[in-house]
Amino acid sequence: MSQALLLGLHLLAAAAWVGGMLFLALVLLPAARATLPPEEAGALLEAAARRLALVGWGCLGVLAVTGGLLLARSGAALDEPAFWTGPAGRVLALKLLLVGLLVGVEALHDFVLGPRGARLWREAPASAAAQRLRRGSRWLARAALLLSLGVAWQGLALAGRLGP
Numbered sequence: 238m239s240q241a242l243l244l245g246l247h248l249l250a251a252a253a254w255v256g257g258m259l260f261l262a263l264v265l266l267p268a269a270r271a272t273l274p275p276e277e278a279g280a281l282l283e284a285a286a287r288r289l290a291l292v293g294w295g296c297l298g299v300l301a302v303t304g305g306l307l308l309a310r311s312g313a314a315l316d317e318p319a320f321w322t323g324p325a326g327r328v329l330a331l332k333l334l335l336v337g338l339l340v341g342v343e344a345l346h347d348f349v350l351g352p353r354g355a356r357l358w359r360e361a362p363a364s365a366a367a368q369r370l371r372r373g374s375r376w377l378a379r380a381a382l383l384l385s386l387g388v389a390w391q392g393l394a395l396a397g398r399l400g401p
Contacts, residue, residue: 332391
């Protein structure tokens with residue numbers, strides 16, 4: 238697979254990942270709340286979030302594979318301690334840390350709090366537990382977006398520091 242194709246797939250997956258989160262938060266959520274009764278808005282948002290999770294995990298898979306291949310082709314001496322103390326190594330280490338945090342936050346959001354909150358929202362939307370889970374889910378989504386932007390920023394910083 239060519240370097241250009243790998244990079245193109247990597248950038249496309251990153252754009253779909255971050256773009257999906259921004260669309261949900263900035264377009265769909267406000268529009269649904271403004272135009273639909275709460276039950277319908279909740280159902281729409283739940284369906285959209287489930288779909289976005291499928292797309293998102295697919296994007297994360299593409300990002301992991303293409304990122305690994307791009308890194309392998311860069312010629313970076315990952316097995317050398319000097320690499321990790323240099324500028325590129327520090328940027329890569331921070332990017333990998335942010336990716337790890339992002340995967341953890343997304344897993345908690347998509348597989349624990351999100352489904353639990355959606356179930357409680359359908360059963361008892363006014364309950365304190367449903368409200369608490371919705372708030373927690375919203376904060377995790379915000380954290381995931383910030384972490385995603387941090388990963389993208391570190392990717393840009395890394396691109397100028399590694400070979401081909």
